[in-house]
Amino acid sequence: MTSVSAGDLVDEFECFGVELSIDDDDIIDKLKGFCSIYRLDASDLSSEWIAFVHSRKAGPKNISAELLDVFERERLNKKISKLPKTPKVKKEGSSVIYDLETLPEAVHSEEQGDGLLDTYSTPSFKGGQNKKRQLTPDNLPIKRLTGKGRSPVVPFSPASFSPANATPSRKYGSRTTAGDVVASYGNADKVSWKREAENTASITPWDLTDMLDKPYKFMFQKLADKAHVLNDGVEELAQYLQTHHKIEEFSHVALPVQDEVTVCGRICCDSQGKLNAKSVVLEGSRETSAGRCIPIDLSELKEYSLFPGQVVAFDGINITGQKFVTRKLHKGVPPPQPEKAVKIEADEVVNVMVATGPFSTSDNMMYEPLGDLYKYLQRDQPHLLILMGPFVDSKNEEVEKGTLETTFEEVFQRKMDEISILTQRIQCEVVVVPSQRDVHHDYVYPQPPFRMNSKHKHVRFVSDPCTLRVNNTVIGLTSTDVLLHLSGEEISGPSGSSDRLGRLAKHLLTQHSYYPLNPPSEEVNIDYDKLELYARLPVNPHVLLVPSDLRYFIKDIDGCCCVNPGRLAKGHTGGTYARLRLQPSDKTDSRGVEVSGQVIRV
Known part of the structure; x- marks a missing residue:
């Protein structure tokens, strides 16, 4: 808005029959001051004056210094209370410029009834009672995207138009425990973690016929098909239990009997709430029990560990x-x-490094932890690097707010190119596993591999979950946080095992499944047809990788080395990663492979 001149004021007031004299310096200066203070032009000021004198039933020609004071107090002061409190003005009479600090206050001020947003909307009818305008909460969380390859759409806010945050995480940069070994397994203190031999790791799927290697259509499963899959799981595990424990036969779960019998079925809850000792129900298979259910009394058991979906056998x-x-x-x-x-x-040792996303702290997308992982890669030069998502985390603040300046796929492609070039230089094989939290990938379990044409043959994209053979070592892995989901549903007896994390991991082995929980967590969308084909544990692996938000660990469970490497980034600070040494062995207690490992802070 340009500066208001005396001539502009004379012309505008003359339109309403108000005669002003350019020589009347007191009146002209006072009107110019009104235009400057209240950000009005000559036309607006004359309109305000005419409205004022008509409300007082005074003649428009009766303009005086005293009446102008009343005009300012009763008309202009009320108008300024509706404007933003702290606008930034370039100079007297110039246009208003808002920045990211003043615009939120202007937009969300509760005192402005006809404020900034109201000037761009259709006025609504107001009844006899004035009501405050309902405000939308800031930063609504975005759980998933409806489109791929682009940033999510968020409600209007200044943050949605701001550039990406390029400030490194202070908390991550100020950590003092980088490089500390927080958990060990086997002869970890006596082995060399730097690759010495020039041999390479031979990586193949455990079974090519049971390998999920391409996308599939999901959300089309029928309830009848789901019921068949769940029933087949009960009958399959019932055969294992019957053979191993030499059970003659399983009885009907709901058949009244006076003698002690053995029944087998799936653990369920009798309500919608969390499972407890009084709400346990056993659902029998169609073959032995016609799908009937029966409440279970656990009062005589001294030790138990149960969760919904678990297939068990009881005597009673x-x-x-x-x-x-x-x-x-x-x-x-x-x-x-x-x-x-x-x-x-015997001398062909395979060193493996395992890292789980997110690979950037939650307050930015600078991937500082991943950059530090590159240093450890160059130092140790392992034979194999296993990376499990999320790579573009849906829970990252910049992803939730939609402030990224590039698409999610471009961010992922750039990081894959960096990893490919680095690992090719040190002759390291790479296995990449997707995650349910990858914002740019299929939100279904089992999850197909990333759809990406890698220029480097040493980088392999596999599904979640999958079972791989690395030389003679069988490695099972899943990036889905099944341990956390089980921990929220499992119940255990008073004298149960004190090793809760090991007990949770053992459920995966005894249930022959990477995800035995049913119903699943709300964070997981399961396709049961594919679950039966691709989420079964075909063998007892030498190493089972189960990353989780729960505390990191590495321990032996029934001859299987179960590893939770933790996450490379935890919130605003650094997390942990794991390194394993796989060596062929002829020892009777090593199952042909001797495993050593460490969990280290990044």
């Missing part, structure tokens, strides 16, 4: 046919042991 009695009083819980049976595929020389 059911006198009335209304409740099964269990007296013994048969232990779960792990899957069969893997057989050697080829003969590997």
Whole structure:
């Protein structure tokens, strides 16, 4: 808005029959001051004056210094209270310029009834009672995207138009524990973690026919098909339990009997709430129990560990046919042991580095932890690098707010190019596993591999979950946080195992499944047809990788080295990664492979 001149004021007031004299300096200066203070031009000021004198039933020609003071106090001061409180003005009479600090106050001020947003909207009818305008909460969370390859759409806010945050995380940069070993396994203190031999790791799927290697259509499954899959899972595990524990036969779960019998079925909850000792229900298979359910009395069990979806076998009695009083819980049976595929020389050691996303702190997308992982890669030069998502985390603040200046796929492609070039230089094989939290990938479990044409053959994109053979070592891995989901649903007896994390990991082995929980967590969308094909544990692996938000660990469970490497970034600070040493062994207790490992802070 240009500066208001005396001539402009004379012309505008003359339109309403108000005669002003350019020589009347007091009146002209006062009107110019009104235009400057209240950001009005000559036309607006004359309109305000005419409205004022008509409200007082005074003649428009009766203009005086005293009346102008009343005009300012009763008309202009009320108008200024509706304007933004702290606008930035370039100079007297110039236009108003808002920045990111003043615009939120102008937009969201509750005192402005006809404020900034109201000038751009259709006025609504107001009844006899004035009501405050309802405000939309800031920074609404965006759980998932409806489109791929682009930033999510968010409600209007200044932050949605701001450039990406390029400030490094202060908390990450100020950490003092980088490089500390927080967990060890085997002979980790006596081995060399730097690659010495020039041999390479041979990586193949455990079974090519059961390998999920391409996308599929999901959200089309029928309830009948889902029921068949769940029933087949009960009957399959029932055979393992019957053979291992030498059970003669399984009885009907709801059949009244006076003698002690053995029943088998799936653990369920009798309500929509969390499972507890009083709400446990056993659902039998169609073959033995016609799908009937029976409440379970656990009062006589000294030790148990149960969760919804678990297939178990109980010994007990059911006198009335209304409740099964269990007296013994048969232990779960792990899957069969893997057989050697080829003969590997004893000195062919494979060093493996495992890292799980997110690879950037939650307050930015600068990937500082991933940059530090590059340094450890160049230092140790492992034979194999296993990276598990999320790579573009849906829970990152910049992803939720939509402030990224590039698409999600471009961010992922750029990081894959960096990893490919670095690992090719040090002759390191790479396995990349997607995650449910990858914002640019299919939100379904089992999850197909990333759809990406890599220029480097040493980079392999696999599904979540999958089972791989690295030389003679079988490695099972899933990036879905199944341990956290199980921990929220599992119940255990008073004298159960004190090693809760190990107990949760053991459920995966005894249930022969990477995700045995049913119903699943709200964060997981399961396709049950594909779950039956691609989420089963075909063998008892030598190494089971189960990254989780729970505390990191590396421990032996029924001859399997279970590893939770933690996450490379945890919130605004650094997390952990793991390194493993796989060496062929002829020891009877090593199953042909001797594993050593460490969990290290990044």
